[in-house]
Amino acid sequence: MNPLRRTGVLAGILFLVTHVTSVGAVALYGPMLTDAGWMDSDASGLAQRLGAVLDVILAIAVVGTAVALLPVLRRPEPRSASAYLALRTLEASVILLGAVAVLGALAVRGQHAAGSDAAGVALLALYRAAFLVGPGLVIGANTLVLAAALRRTRLVPVWIPVLGLVGAPLVVLSNLAVLFGLQSQVSPTAALAAVPIFAWEISLAVYLIVRGPRAATRADAPDAVGVAAG
Template sequence: MATPRRLAVAAGVCYLVTHVTSIAALALYGPVLTDPGWITGAGPDTPILLGALLEVLLAIAIIGTACTLFPVVSRHGRASAAGYLGLRTLEAAVITVGVVSLLAVTTLRRQPPAGADDGALRTVGRALVAVHDWTFLLGPDFVLGANTFVLAWILYRSRLVPRFIAVLGMVGGPLVFASAVAVLFGCYGQLSVWGALSAVPVFAWELALAFRLIVRGFSTPADPGVAPAPDDADAAAAVPAG
């Protein structure tokens, strides 16, 4: 079985992979996301396909973070750890739906239906891009905000990482979730200054957690001031009957 140290390194690497792939994919998607005429235009679609591949890798890395952290954090709260695993998997699934929608735009560009005019293709293309835009809000904002808080809370209670890292997640998760609510109701755009600022704490949390896990691993009871939190089952057993 993998040791906690190896699991920590694997989780840290997965977090770094999520950052690289998500930023690169968004840059590559630029033409299809911003140009309504892309679906009827000429030119290579390789950047879009490469962006889709990177988002597939992103989804795999997201699930990788959950699978590598679960064996360790479940010792400090099985129910919470299972919730994190489920939410992280849901985030990856929502992202994958967005990938499929953009690949569908690429298919229509390569092989437009017989008799379809440019106006109809643009309308369908914008609808598929809108699906991607909504998945970008639901996955990397709503669900990410929830799973970030759950994991940060486990790490804060268990002291598996320094408290300031856990606090970053406990602040960043609700903040990005609240920002998603604001975007949902049209207060500002997701790709706006306010949207970017709301994501800074989560960005800092994931980077700080990744480097901590890769360089130092998890804290242990032998570390100064570290006391492991009780497992859910142990805590339940400690409650007197009646």
């Protein structure tokens, strides 16, 4: 397996890991995010601790996708490669902040000390805010950077970055609507807005694993005509 092919497989696997861990973490957090009385419950909190672990793995995989793609993008798109790495690192940092907030809420839950319930509620609010900013807003920026770079270099079929270029603004607008109280963070419209960006990352991951990235070819170069059809 040549180095370019190995890079594609690694990047694709890491993209899939980000999806599995992000969905798994939210599922494990469960009632912590939906039950107003969770702070006073007697549940062990094991599921939430496992969710925090998945968020840590998610943060590592998020940075890993950018590091894995760095050798592929650095030559044809050096600025995009650096910007993507920086934005993915920022996203991972916000995800870790959310995981720390969850662990903090678990630490104060059930202590019945003065202010402990208020502290727990505040920490859960911090988690929701981190989820809104990191996987909600920052992901839109890094998706635009990567999708535009892939569109210009033809490293993957053109329809894949088009999904990203469509999905990124939608997910940003959806999360801005949440930020300004126009819709709930968990709602049918928010879920619908996330579909294109979900399809973008899954399609990119599968293509990188199965086929690997192509040799970079500038979209505006004369010899790029017809390459996008692949």
